[in-house]
Amino acid sequence: MWVLPPVALAAIAAGAGPAAAHAFGQRYDLPVPFELYLMGAAAAVAVSFVVIGIFLRGTPWSRAYPRPDLLRFGVGRLLAHGAVVFVLQLVSVILLVLVVLTGLVGNQTAQQNLAPLLVWIIWWVGLAYVSAFVGNLWALLNPWSALFHWADALWRRVRPGREFSLRLPYTKGVGAWPALGLLMVFTWLELIYPEPAVPASVAVMAISYSAVTWVGMILFGRQRWLRHGEAFSLLFGILARFSPTEVRVSRPEACDACSLDWTDREGACVDGYGCFRQAPAAKREWALRPFAVGLLGDEPVSGSMMAFVLFMLSMVLFDGALATPQWVEFEEFLVALGGGAGEGPVLIIRTLGLLGFWGLFLGAYLVTCALMSALTGARRPVLEMARTFTFSLVPIAIAYHLAHYLTFIVIQGQYIVPLASDPFGFAWDILGTADYRVDITVVGARFAWYAAVVSIVVGHIVAVYLAHVLAVNSFGERGLALKSQYPMTVLMVLYTVTSLTILAEPIVESRAPT
Numbered sequence: 001m002w003v004l005p006p007v008a009l010a011a012i013a014a015g016a017g018p019a020a021a022h023a024f025g026q027r028y029d030l031p032v033p034f035e036l037y038l039m040g041a042a043a044a045v046a047v048s049f050v051v052i053g054i055f056l057r058g059t060p061w062s063r064a065y066p067r068p069d070l071l072r073f074g075v076g077r078l079l080a081h082g083a084v085v086f087v088l089q090l091v092s093v094i095l096l097v098l099v100v101l102t103g104l105v106g107n108q109t110a111q112q113n114l115a116p117l118l119v120w121i122i123w124w125v126g127l128a129y130v131s132a133f134v135g136n137l138w139a140l141l142n143p144w145s146a147l148f149h150w151a152d153a154l155w156r157r158v159r160p161g162r163e164f165s166l167r168l169p170y171t172k173g174v175g176a177w178p179a180l181g182l183l184m185v186f187t188w189l190e191l192i193y194p195e196p197a198v199p200a201s202v203a204v205m206a207i208s209y210s211a212v213t214w215v216g217m218i219l220f221g222r223q224r225w226l227r228h229g230e231a232f233s234l235l236f237g238i239l240a241r242f243s244p245t246e247v248r249v250s251r252p253e254a255c256d257a258c259s260l261d262w263t264d265r266e267g268a269c270v271d272g273y274g275c276f277r278q279a280p281a282a283k284r285e286w287a288l289r290p291f292a293v294g295l296l297g298d299e300p301v302s303g304s305m306m307a308f309v310l311f312m313l314s315m316v317l318f319d320g321a322l323a324t325p326q327w328v329e330f331e332e333f334l335v336a337l338g339g340g341a342g343e344g345p346v347l348i349i350r351t352l353g354l355l356g357f358w359g360l361f362l363g364a365y366l367v368t369c370a371l372m373s374a375l376t377g378a379r380r381p382v383l384e385m386a387r388t389f390t391f392s393l394v395p396i397a398i399a400y401h402l403a404h405y406l407t408f409i410v411i412q413g414q415y416i417v418p419l420a421s422d423p424f425g426f427a428w429d430i431l432g433t434a435d436y437r438v439d440i441t442v443v444g445a446r447f448a449w450y451a452a453v454v455s456i457v458v459g460h461i462v463a464v465y466l467a468h469v470l471a472v473n474s475f476g477e478r479g480l481a482l483k484s485q486y487p488m489t490v491l492m493v494l495y496t497v498t499s500l501t502i503l504a505e506p507i508v509e510s511r512a513p514t
Helices: 006-014 034-055 074-079 082-105 114-133 143-158 177-191 199-220 222-228 231-240 273-278 303-321 325-338 343-375 382-388 390-421 445-475 478-503
Strands: 245-249 284-288
Touching (some): 082 114, 114 199, 114 390, 177 343, 231 303, 303 478, 343 478
């Protein structure tokens, strides 16, 4: 049984064929065996207290970590060269145009059109992995940013001294709320909207988001909107804080890309790709760093950024919950209770469920921080405590994203081979690969199970450790730091166990009727 292909095991274990669980394609995930679930849950609990008892000691963590500069090497300088960056951006812009064109005029079957694959698999799932485990590539590839930058450069040539932006003042209190609102809309379209993978729908989404992004840049400035309003710049940037690379510009000149929440104690702009391209070579640094140190910021994040991060955690959990028997039964119960039928009641229930997951996790996090504040004698207000420890939760989101989507991207990502030859679904064979058939046996059941459990447990351990480091930095005294972390550790254990529980459930999701 261990070596049977995932789809066969799923049919045996769940008594059903593969079920659509995302915007594009089918899932062939299997419920994690109960013994692995117990092992993962026990490991999460045990290691949490090992981290508390052994590793939480000594002086506060400093930023004196190894930071070898990749620009000292020929390969690093080549990759960071302006010509290479331009080519990458040009490819990104071409792909955006291709998504729109194939979506509007191509075959409207999702598996025979390039647009859904590029958006839901390659970009949404794949780029999240690249951001977390390589670096913030999106900051360079962002086609909306590139197009606006080129338009601005052309405008300055035509109208010297004039910018292509009104540069209206951006109220600090607004923060990242626009980005959070856009991310919520995107998540709703992916998980709740009945036809997210229809190519024409994907094209309309791309056009609509392009318009919103460019309007924001025109009104407030490109870098300012990227920092606060462009949902995916924030999301991929947060994931990239976990990555082993960072971009730094020492003593950056004043520009709208730099603010106190994006500079460190040395006055360097961290992950400031906007400054990086403008600064002299002597001030630029593209460095390697230990994983996750980018999440150990010196200053508390804004309230809107805290809400954004917590929504990141809740949306991936909600995605998994939609495929469980418990959710399906709950959904059917509410529909029957309301006496409704058809698509409308299901959409309302799922919309409220998405918001409810976020509200529940936000509330649980604030209660946890209130307990942390009380246990430490109210040295820090509750909201300040919450803003301080926000980024320590990011490794859990990355781990669940890896566990939930790994087999999905490995299997569904293979569609890029035939679609590269026939992007519009017009029976072309440009590269001679149109006849390729997806191999669902490429990922074995055992690998999928262990990868899911290990990633979640490791992500949990990293999150617990980061929270303890932040506690030592915040309180200084080891005793207070220890007291503060008991509620946070319990919250993280509960989230981890919930994630494992979802993975241990068979996939029985049903889509809203169309």
